[in-house]
């Protein structure tokens with residue numbers, strides 16, 4: 001549980017840092033949202049799970065086929081990310097709320113016996 005919490009916090013911080021870096025570099029982050037049925041997103045190139053910030057090629061975005069890349073692969077194929085749009089699935093407040101909900105849940109396994 002604690003390891004998971006730590007990972008979640010790390011992911012949130014990474015997301016936030018990446019988002020700020022993108023905005024600072026003049027890259028637009030477009031709101032995309034996420035439907036409940038939508039499966040997790042994976043990078044088309046390296047198949048890593050892409051969380052929250054999806055790097056989608058301009059072309060596939062206009063066709064709405066959404067060819068998703070992770071930040072690393074997007075940067076490798078386009079230095080300034082000029083061929084990519086950045087789609088955001090969660091609002092930062094939502095992510096923080098998810099995190100808070102996890103931290104508020106007491107450890108059940110230790111108290112049940």
Ligand SMILES: [Zn+2]
Nearest residue numbers: 043046070073
């Ligand atoms: Zn990748």
